[in-house]
Amino acid sequence: MKKIISIISIFYLTLALSMPSFAKVEGDTIILGAAVSLTGKYSTNGEHTKNGYNMAVKRINEMGGVTVGGKSYKFDIIYYDDESDSSRAAQLAERLIKQDGVQYMLGPYSSGLTKAIAPVTEENKIPMVEANGASRSLFTKGYKYLFAVLSAANQYLEVAIDLAVEKNGGNPVNIAMAFEQDAFSQDVRIGVVEAAERTGSTITIDDKLPKELNDMAATLAKVKATKPDVLVVSGHSKGALTAIRQISEMQVDVPMLAMTHCDASKLAKQHGRNSEYALCAAQWHKTLTYSDEFFGDGIQYDKDFTDMYDYAPPYQAAESSAALLVFKDAFERANSFDKEKVRDALAETDMQTFYGNIKFSDAGQNIAKPMVLFQVRCEGDECANRVVAPTEWASHELVHPIPSWSSR
Amino acid sequence: MDLLIFEAPILMVQATLDGILLGILFALIAYGMALQWGVMNIINIAQGELVILGGYIAYFMYLYGIHPAYGVIISPIIMYFIGWGLYKTIIYRVVDRDLFISILATFGISILTQQLMNFIFGSDVVVAQSNFGTTFLFNYMVTLPNSKIFAAGVSIIFAIFVIIYMKKSKLGRAIRATAQNARAAKILGVDTEKVYAATFGINAALCGVAGSLIAITFTLHPYVGLPYTVRSFMIVIIAGLGNLPGVAISGMGLGVFEEFADYILGTEFRVGAVFLLLVLILVYRRFKLSRKREYLK
Structure with missing residues (x-):
């Protein structure tokens, strides 16, 4: 009898441990997941993407973080290197969602890799804000959980x-x-x-x-x-x-x-x-006169980014930073960690960032920024x-x- | 189908000259491949990567304020030792094995070199400026970048130099002897190991020259080596193994054919057209061979 009880309890314990929590929020930290090219042919732009994300995370956390339900949360990102390979990117998206229990995703670099990841996030109903996939075909497949802050390639x-x-x-x-x-x-x-x-x-x-x-x-x-x-x-x-x-x-x-x-x-x-x-x-130039409370305007962003990383930010970095601002805004408006509510809040985004205005079409494409x-x-x-x-x-x-x- | 080239026949001159200049450069790369293939029976899949690596040497000279054209002298020297080192560490293990093993080994070298170049030089596309200017012909109707003319000139000089070296020098004679019959050469006292290492080194050096020329005429990127491998492979196949003058002719011929395919069929078909030509040539060869066999019967 003891044996059976212990087997059952082990079974439930493993189940509890292996099941991802309701939303990937640990303590006061909201965990986002991203597969970014740190090696391979996109490694330079992958680095820009990662730096853009990191800079925004740091800035938002320093300025009070994300307020949900009256409590302040901080952002953190789990990164994996997708080796600039689309099948690897899809695997890693799967791993982030199934193993690491990530409930909110940031996009990779390049249209090709975003195309590889989108079906995975879509199937698992994981909201993804992406900043580096401009291909038009991303917006013609009826994806509901994909939001792109950048203008489409056409x-x-x-x-x-x-x-x-x-x-x-x-x-x-x-x-x-x-x-x-x-x-x-x-x-x-x-x-x-x-x-x-x-x-x-x-x-x-x-x-x-x-x-x-x-x-x-x-x-x-x-x-x-x-x-x-x-x-x-x-x-x-x-x-x-x-x-x-x-x-x-x-x-x-x-x-x-x-x-x-x-x-x-x-x-x-x-x-x-x-x-x-x-x-x-x-997609962006530092002299544009958009602004927000976190980064100020483009010139300020350019200066802060250069101080932090020792090179001037290309637009790949700027749009990546903007993706985090979009997530923060959506979490606060949803006032919840429920991914469906966050998704709906994302769909209703209408805001200005230092990178430009952001408002999504039904297909998830940013239609507010020329x-x-x-x-x-x-x-x-x-x-x-x-x-x-x-x-x-x-x-x-x-x-x-x-x-x-x-x-x- | 585009008839522009027939409406403006001067474009034919442009296409022919562009094709010849391009072809000579490709022929130099193919020349190294043919040499190594003939002597060691190794098809080097990493040929393109050696070219790009040679190009980066010229590019770094350019970054440090040295004119990249001097790369054609420095780069082959460095590349010779890299090639020699590659032989001593990897290639010597596969040289007597079957072709498949050597293709796998060089394919591995190719991937490794790509990733290492990406790691060390970064994944940006880079160019080195030669500022050589432009040559105008036929009242400004035909324009030829001097960098391409320079590239073709240097390629010809190196090709001739290697031919003479093969004929006159002791090592050249040893290389030719090994190519004819490695075992007999060994019995007669030729150190075939040394010959193989030198051959691989010479091939890498030729790639170094070509790479430096590509740095000033085209662009460099850790992952653009493969087209150079494929093109040199095709040139060698069309020329036939052991046919060194044929390499030059088939290199230029393919270059001109490719340019005309671009004008007449459209840019999207230019690479495809070259492959189609390769298939036709191989089929024709086989047809000719089978006829010969029938006579023998």
């Missing part, structure tokens, strides 16, 4: 086409475009194609660059021959660096050059004056990104058309 370069049309006196323009064949760049392409249809513009060159391609000489020779009004390039850091290198070497003159990943690739630093006048889409465009401008040999659009935040006038190479 919004990246739409603004540039509108700008080109505006500079052309409202008349349609000829567009040459070169996009890498990966999910993100092709999403950016969809946005440009839609903008072209909307403005009645013509696409004269539509090159899809294979991932393994290092050379854009053929595309640029075609651009030289057809003389479009705007050249659009998107292919991550490699695409941005290759494009500027070869545009300057082949002296390709276009009135407008619009790209992505200028800041991720440190374009202005690596190519210096050759990158001048390139127009770049970005993309910004900046242009690389040089003074002497020092080149920097200057915001030129949207006009309300522009610190500098757009230079259009780009001066020809022979006059530079």
Whole structure:
């Protein structure tokens, strides 16, 4: 009899220990989970993501933490390294939820890894606020627990086409475009194609660059021959660096050059004056005048981040910090740790952060924040990104058309 | 299907010259691969990673204020010893085994090198600036970056140098003897271990040269080695093993073919078109071989 009782009690004990608690709140700490790339090809951006999260956690905790039910709680994050591998990321999401009992997730870096994790969080009904997955396909699958603080990939370069049309006196323009064949760049392409249809513009060159391609000489020779009004390039850091290198070497003159990943690739630093006048889409820039009580404005964030990590924050870090502000706001409005209530509170988010306004569509996409465009401008040999659009935040006038190479 | 190249025939000149310059650089990488394949019967999957590693050497020279073009001298020296070290630690264990084992071993080296480069150099894409300027032909209609012309020139010089070295030097003769018959060479007093180590070193050195050239013409990243491995493998296959002049011709031929495929079929098909050509060539070869066999009957 004793034996049976002890077996039963051991059984219940193991059950109690292995069952995740109702919500992952231990003592006065709210535990969030994140799989971030600390090794592998995304490790640099994974590091930015982690630093952005950590800085926000530190700041929120220092400023009183999260108040739920009249009690103050602190944030803490369990990190795992997803090795920049999507199957690993999905496994780790599973582990965070099933083994560590995490009930609230933060996103990984990159669209691909977010796509891998989203089905897991969705299946387990775990709210996830992500800051680094911009692919449009994340918002077309009907996910209910996914919230993205950043603008979707198809919004990246739409603004540039509108700008080109505006500079052309409202008349349609000829567009040459070169996009890498990966999910993100092709999403950016969809946005440009839609903008072209909307403005009645013509696409004269539509090159899809294979991932393994290092050379854009053929595309640029075609651009030289057809003389479009705007050249659009998107292919991550490699695409941005290759494009500027070869545009300057082949002296390709276009009135407008619009790209992505200028800041991720440190374009202005690596190519210096050759990158001048390139127009770049970005999620955030420190000179934007949004503000919040935790970080102040962009300039203040930039300064504090630089003090803490010894480098200026790229937008990947800023949006990651914003994700924590969203979580804090949702917990306080839900006034509960019930994940369904937190999810509903997230869905009703409508706030301003230093990173921008945040309000989610039904698909979980942030619809309150426009993309910004900046242009690389040089003074002497020092080149920097200057915001030129949207006009309300522009610190500098757009230079259009780009001066020809022979006059530079 | 795009007919732009036929409407503006000057683009054909551009495409041909771009293809040749690109092809020569690829041929240099393939040349090292062919040498090592022929002598040691090892297909080096880590070829691309050795190239990128060589490129990082030039890049770091550039960071420290030395013109990256000097990388073509420094990088092969360092890479020779890295190659030699790789042979002494890993490759010597697999050199007499079957091809599959050596492919696995070099594949392992390739993954290890990628991760180590990522760990040490970071995962940013980087470039080294040569500031060599541009050459204009046909009244500014055709533009050729001088960095690419420089890359092709250096590749040719190194290829010729290696050919002469193979013909004239003692070590070169030993390498050729080992390639023909390792056992006979050993009996005649050739230290085949030393020959193998030197061959692997020479291949790594050639990769170092090519890497430095890639640092100033394209971009570097720890994970972009694979396309260089695949391309050099294809060049060697098309040229046929042991056919060194063939490597140069097939390198340039593939380069030009790829450029024209880009203009006519579209950029998304340029890599695919090269693979298709490879398949066709292999099928044609097999067809020719089978005919030969029939005669023998």
